[in-house]
Amino acid sequence: MSAETCGAEHPERPGTVCDREPHQNAGYHRERATGAVWAADPLPLVQGTGRGALAAIAARTTRHHHTGPAASAVIAWKDTR
Ligand SMILES: [Zn+2]
Numbered sequence: 001m002s003a004e005t006c007g008a009e010h011p012e013r014p015g016t017v018c019d020r021e022p023h024q025n026a027g028y029h030r031e032r033a034t035g036a037v038w039a040a041d042p043l044p045l046v047q048g049t050g051r052g053a054l055a056a057i058a059a060r061t062t063r064h065h066h067t068g069p070a071a072s073a074v075i076a077w078k079d080t081r
Pocket residue numbers: 006007008018019020023025028029030040
């Protein structure tokens with residue numbers, strides 16, 4: 001069991017910290033306790049073959065799966081401010 005977390009702090013919510021597994025600051029951040037989701041850096045384009053490329057494809061697939069809900073959460077949050 002790993003206790004590793006991303007640890008990135010929400011830029012506009014001090015004290016809100018990403019508790020996802022480390023994700024190289026890519027895609028989005030999320031604090032599970034509060035349900036806060038905020039944007040991170042776009043995933044870098046990785047070209048090549050081998051394990052690195054496979055990992056990049058897996059990361060993109062994961063990000064794609066979560067991009068919609070994450071983006072909606074961020075938009076919903078901004079609308080309530
Ligand atoms: Zn994060």
